């Protein structure tokens with residue numbers, strides 16, 4: 001009997017061997033004929049490999065704190081452009097000591113602040129998280145103005161000073177804004193990496209978001225965050241919403257009532273500030289102000305001191321507020337970036353001192369919510385066709401043409417007011433009154449659009465009054481008078497899509513098709529997405545430049561990681577900001593966010609065995625009533641603090657170069 005089994009086994013081995021090499025990768029999954037031997041050697045190998053303690057993860061406090069650092073409006077080329085300016089370990093923390101990806105691009109077309117922050121937190125694009133713009137028309141919620149991506153009148157703002165109480169609430173000052181709704185992530189349809197951390201640790205992890213802007217504080221942090229803080233625009237007070245808490249924590253009240261606001265105004269060289277957001281917000285002092293608040297939060301909430309990983313999303317807004325005015329090619333922008341380099345250096349030094357075990361127990365990811373276009377006049381100087389588009393005039397031209405088509409002789413407002421490209425929302429109620437459904441309305445506007453854009457083109461220059469040949473023969477096309485000078489830029493419509501086209505596709509299997517598929521959300525009602533030619537944008541009297549397009553200057557952002565699992569280096573392959581949440585989730589050992597489409601950046605991860613976290617210094621024992629020798633109680637195990645205190649072990653290494 002035994003011999004028969006042996007022969008069968010031998011036969012099986014002979015049959016299997018020729019295939020063995022082809023099956024190297026699946027060998028563990030498929031029991032082979034020499035299973036008894038393999039099982040024994042595998043068991044021995046596993047016994048060698050099983051670590052004494054579980055591998056580092058969020059569940060055992062590795063890292064102690066994970067920070068997602070977002071710079072609002074920070075194009076991917078800035079770090080190369082101004083590299084020579086950087087000192088110490090601000091941006092160089094990522095460039096010299098971290099894993100840095102210079103080729104990181106958002107893979108969608110609606111490169112605005114709210115969708116950018118939502119994308120960073122959720123690892124999904126607009127088709128996954130639902131946020132397509134900073135604000136949009138929602139006639140069911142408000143018939144007078146667009147709603148913002150995070151406003152939510154079911155909640156109230158918490159922590160604003162008396163001077164900012166809105167006109168519809170008791171105690172409001174005479175010139176108070178009429179209405180100030182609360183905020184929430186009500187429109188965010190996907191979970192964030194912070195939400196997943198909270199779920200994975202049954203709420204033991206603490207997660208917070210900070211920014212000057214409500215949307216940039218709320219959307220990357222998520223719905224399960226313990227809190228999100230942004231500023232009351234007039235006073236600069238940090239506030240939150242009753243969605244998160246009914247009153248500010250004591251440390252935040254202390255921050256608001258301390259000297260921080262006055263110091264920020266002084267640092268900005270300003271006095272009598274009436275609009276903190278607009279006046280201080282566009283100076284480097286606003287970055288210090290936000291970082292000071294982040295430090296107060298880390299101390300107040302004891303981030304990094306829990307048994308599991310904590311997380312902070314910090315979005316620095318000043319670069320965007322300034323950048324819209326001066327553009328990416330100005331000396332002001334360079335100065336702002338250089339100041340931020342120094343501010344980040346001192347923030348990282350502060351973390352090194354204040355997180356147990358130092359900066360080596362912190363992970364920091366650096367990215368941005370979008371890039372930015374050059375100021376159109378600057379681009380036009382070099383010959384690019386960088387026109388600005390008068391959207392009011394475009395809407396009025398369209399309204400005229402739609403009236404001609406559907407209600408001749410009338411002046412119905414079919415296009416809604418207060419709009420921002422790339423979207424143009426239509427008045428559903430007016431079209432319905434005229435008996436026109438969404439498909440008819442959107443395709444009619446889409447067909448009328450090229451002519452409406454063409455009507456914005458500046459008239460050709462006057463024919464020169466010299467002795468050029470005057471008339472053209474009757475009946476022929478007038479001859480074009482060649483210009484000696486470069487003509488002014490002219491608006492060009494590149495593409496347009498109706499909401500229904502965006503919703504349904506089908507998309508060509510190309511990068512462009514994927515970009516558009518990633519951009520869809522029903523927010524905004526009936527709309528057309530307008531994509532002008534590159535370097536063109538809507539004209540705003542108060543803005544020098546903007547970001548909202550599928551062009552690379554708007555989609556290109558930095559992506560860098562610092563922390564124990566990340567292998568330092570410059571990684572030149574194409575990556576996306578959605579990879580941040582996916583990578584963090586994987587290395588934390590938690591689920592990816594609900595709609596994540598990111599990839600784990602395995603190329604930048606060290607082998608698990610090489611990942612080392614510094615051990616925090618033991619808490620010094622109380623010495624008041626004991627001498628050193630008294631602490632050595634007989635029978636005390638080597639685990640106790642005294643051993644560490646009296647041992648000659650080298651001091652913990654500085655956690656970072």
Ligand SMILES: [Zn+2]
Nearest residue numbers: 072073113369
């Ligand atoms: Zn932004």
